[in-house]
Amino acid sequence: MKPRVAFFDFTGCEGCQLDALNLDGEQLLDLLAAVDIVNFREVMTERSDNYDIAFIEGSISRESEIGRLQKIRDQAKVLVALGACACIGGINCLKNHVPMEEALRTVYGEDARYYDTIPARPANAVVTVDYYVRGCPPQPAELIKVVKALLLNKKPDIPGYVECKMAGNVCVFERGMTCLGPVTRAGCGAICVNSGRICWGCRGLVDEPNINSEKDILKKYGLTVDQVVEKFKIYDTFAEVTK
Numbered sequence: 001m002k003p004r005v006a007f008f009d010f011t012g013c014e015g016c017q018l019d020a021l022n023l024d025g026e027q028l029l030d031l032l033a034a035v036d037i038v039n040f041r042e043v044m045t046e047r048s049d050n051y052d053i054a055f056i057e058g059s060i061s062r063e064s065e066i067g068r069l070q071k072i073r074d075q076a077k078v079l080v081a082l083g084a085c086a087c088i089g090g091i092n093c094l095k096n097h098v099p100m101e102e103a104l105r106t107v108y109g110e111d112a113r114y115y116d117t118i119p120a121r122p123a124n125a126v127v128t129v130d131y132y133v134r135g136c137p138p139q140p141a142e143l144i145k146v147v148k149a150l151l152l153n154k155k156p157d158i159p160g161y162v163e164c165k166m167a168g169n170v171c172v173f174e175r176g177m178t179c180l181g182p183v184t185r186a187g188c189g190a191i192c193v194n195s196g197r198i199c200w201g202c203r204g205l206v207d208e209p210n211i212n213s214e215k216d217i218l219k220k221y222g223l224t225v226d227q228v229v230e231k232f233k234i235y236d237t238f239a240e241v242t243k
């Protein structure tokens with residue numbers, strides 16, 4: 001029997017789920033041959049609470065989402081956080097810097113009283129997460145890699161090195177900009193830097209960043225630690241406000 005897979009959306013833009021649907025034809029067919037998708041609101045009306053693997057998209061930003069995620073965790077044998085919002089909190093955590101009433105009022109104005117909100121958090125702040133598919137949105141190829149690994153009961157092979165130099169890019173710092181690439185988890189193939197942009201750290205901070213090396217880089221280019229930390233606020237605010 002094929003593993004039953006379910007996709008669930010919490011607070012997010014649903015770009016991660018769209019990205020999963022953007023797998024190229026062959027990859028999508030391979031995926032559908034390997035698993036039974038039993039729950040995926042964006043593409044099917046059928047629903048089943050009988051699943052083995054749950055993909056979680058979005059961060060947890062309402063009280064009701066805590067219980068919902070815990071129920072999914074109880075049911076799923078394997079739980080995968082899909083995308084920056086679910087893996088590290090993502091851009092929703094920007095609101096954690098202001099009182100929740102203010103966040104509600106800013107978004108909903110006079111109707112704020114009809115809504116509830118709590119500080120946004122990643123899935124692993126509520127339940128145990130088994131696997132992570134990082135990025136905003138994640139790379140389809142990485143999603144396939146993680147699915148294959150979990151079907152084989154193996155650890156996904158995600159690169160641990162910074163990929164921008166290997167792709168032949170001139171360092172972003174040499175172009176007069178700041179970049180989070182040196183301290184961000186690899187695995188995206190340096191997609192933003194390859195397109196002439198900077199790395200905003202959507203995959204989160206590496207486990208053991210080489211702080212001294214990063215400081216040397218900043219010193220070399222006349223930058224301060226604060227200038228770089230400011231950039232992490234886009235995606236990794238949860239880590240910052242909880243440390």
Ligand code: SF4
Nearest residue numbers: 012015083084085136
């Ligand atoms: Fe949208 Fe990015 Fe969050 Fe995915 S990680 S839901 S693409 S904001």
